[in-house]
Amino acid sequence: MIVREQARQQLIARWIEPHPWKHSLAEARLAGSKIAVWAIVGQLRAAGRDAQTVAADYAMPLEAVEAALAYYDQHRAVIDDRLAANEPAPR
Numbered sequence: 001m002i003v004r005e006q007a008r009q010q011l012i013a014r015w016i017e018p019h020p021w022k023h024s025l026a027e028a029r030l031a032g033s034k035i036a037v038w039a040i041v042g043q044l045r046a047a048g049r050d051a052q053t054v055a056a057d058y059a060m061p062l063e064a065v066e067a068a069l070a071y072y073d074q075h076r077a078v079i080d081d082r083l084a085a086n087e088p089a090p091r
Contacts, residue, residue, distance in 0.1 A: 008070040015067030025075045026082035030064055038082040040068040 016037065019027040029036045035058060044065070047053045051065045058065075072079050 011063065011067040012071050015064045016071045024078065026078040028071060030060065030068070037068045037071050038079050038086070040065060041072050041079060042083050042086070
């Protein structure tokens with residue numbers, strides 16, 4: 001279990017960075033890009049949880065999507081709140 005958690009932390013360290021001026025955990029993004037973790041998670045939900053499809057949609061390695069999921073697992077509540085804030089208002 002410890003080895004797996006260390007691997008997840010390494011994935012996050014390699015692929016995920018804080019947003020430079022939005023200081024919320026929910027605004028973390030892929031390193032060197034403008035793609036937010038919450039956007040990847042939202043796309044995963046829309047794609048039926050198919051990480052390979054999402055990686056192809058964003059032209060990124062599958063490992064980056066896995067890193068976003070690992071980060072999401074650690075910060076699920078704040079990212080779910082961010083996703084909810086991005087949903088259209090009911091009519």
